[in-house]
Amino acid sequence: MRAPQACDPHRVRGRLFDEEESAFRSCFQRDRDRIIHSSAFRRLKHKTQVFVEHEGDFYRTRLTHSIEVAQVARTIAGALDLNTDLTEAVALAHDLGHTPFGHTGEDALDLLMQPWGGFDHNAQALRIVTSLERHYAEFDGLNLTWETLEGIAKHNGPVLSPLPQALQEYDRLHDLELHTHASAEAQVAALSDDIAYNNHDLHDGLRAGLFSEDQIARLPMIDAAYAEVDATYPGLDAYRRRHEALRRVFGAMVADVIDTSRRRMEEAGCADAQSVRDLGRPVIAFSDPVWAQIRGIRSFLFEHMYRAPSVMEQREKVTKVVNDLFPLYMSRPDELPKRWHSDIAAAAGDAGLARLVADYIAGMTDRFALQQHTRLTGLDLLQTGY
Incomplete structure (x- = not known):
């Protein structure tokens, strides 16, 4: 029996696009499964927390971290009689918006994006699950329930103005009540x-x-x-x-x-x-x-x-990777994959292009970002320094 404070899968606020629900999975189980099968979730395998991927096979990646968070979250939610499936879905999705190179990459991209609203990994996670994942015939994104989306957006607490652009854009379509706290399940995921x-x-x-x-x-x-x-x-x-x-x-x-x-x-x-x-x-x-x-x-x-000191040395190198790639793609957007070219053509000026470039860089794994940097600049920073 669930606690009265738990989110009830039979009384959800729905999805942005109406769908017939599964006959054998709850709506929150379906959200969890869509997150696990997303491209962004798979890429977490090659995104690191503190160390850069090449530094060792035993260090945590964003993927192993997300799995560990989900395990802890299910345990706590179960003990508190909350909805474990919703808790797990939010926990598994909470890092989807992270850039390569951990918080170092995010800091660099945020500075580069300041003229166009900055960069925030929680907002980027919402952008991924509502827009950038493009596998389904009837909608962009994963079309998750309102409850899962609010958990992704505000598991760390209310989001106050100025709102990150990705949150502003989606909130106009589907009010996530960003001024309030999230559900108890999302709060469990955060802790x-x-x-x-x-x-x-x-x-x-x-x-x-x-x-x-x-x-x-x-x-x-x-x-x-x-x-x-x-x-x-x-x-x-x-x-x-x-x-x-x-x-x-x-x-x-x-x-x-x-x-x-x-x-x-x-x-x-x-x-x-x-x-x-x-x-x-x-x-x-x-x-x-x-x-x-x-x-x-x-x-x-x-x-x-x-x-x-050793971590700071690597931080300096990978910051240069992001700092070099961003203006390069801004000046040469044709270097983005072909499937992005229709979005480039539709982008509204520098602001629209900058957001697409940020999306592309943020989606990179550590390894791919380093490979692209070497290909486009001729520099191998990890071997030669600079």
């Missing part, structure tokens, strides 16, 4: 993202040698996990010790969200999913003490991983 990337960035940073176990064993929450492992398994080898400690941290974050959110949902007394949106504050959250500990872990990762 599951926090849990997943904090956990796997610790793993990946250790594997890359950017920091040591002794360093993270002094961090809040992690110190208690290592102490418990050492007391339970004295003399455990280093690799198993690390895994046992970090999985306890992972579990503690999940348990805290479940306990805190269950209490907040009861206190809010929301009668239905819409009441959650209109509440004016999130119902899914960490407790204050655990959130403070997570901020401490984030600060450590920012200093020792995201701004590590």
Whole structure:
């Protein structure tokens, strides 16, 4: 039995284009399946989080990250009696709009797009699922339900003005109530993202040698996990010790969200999913003490991983890739694939062309962006530097 705050697949606000629903899948299961089978989802395999793809096979990609987020989100949603299928759909789609080279690529593209409204990966994810995926005969995009679309657009909270252009364009067709919070299911997806990337960035940073176990064993929450492992398994080898400690941290974050959110949902007394949106504050959250500990872990990762000298060196190189490709495609749009040429012809001036170029670059994988840069400029930045 679902909680009263859960989204009911039998009472959805529908899709932009009416369709006959599946006889054996709920509308949210169908959304999830369309996301998984999309081209943008497959490309996440070769888009990285922090490291560039060539740096190692063991580091997380956007695809493995999205799968981990979905697993955490289903667990939390199930414990809270929310709709696990909607939660999973939002979790799987939350990173579809990311550029190659992680946040470095997004920062570069956002600066380049400032004259034409900037670039935002959440807005780009919505643009992908409502327009850029073009596989179906009767519509562009995936024609997802309103509930899944609002989760993609505002899982991190209300979206305030100035709205990213992609959100403005779609919101005029299909009001997503961007000024409100999203459903409880989308809020679960957002916090599951926090849990997943904090956990796997610790793993990946250790594997890359950017920091040591002794360093993270002094961090809040992690110190208690290592102490418990050492007391339970004295003399455990280093690799198993690390895994046992970090999985306890992972579990503690999940348990805290479940306990805190269950209490907040009861206190809010929301009668239905819409009441959650209109509440004016999130119902899914960490407790204050655990959130403070997570901020401490984030600060450590920012200093020792995201701004590590080796990572910053690669950031500089891949920023140049994006900075070179954008003006090149703006001056030579014929270099875009032939199937894009009809859109180029219909583009309204520089603004329309810039948005198409941003769409194309944002859709690239790390590997493809590097290959295109080498092909078009003759430079192999990873081999020769600049």
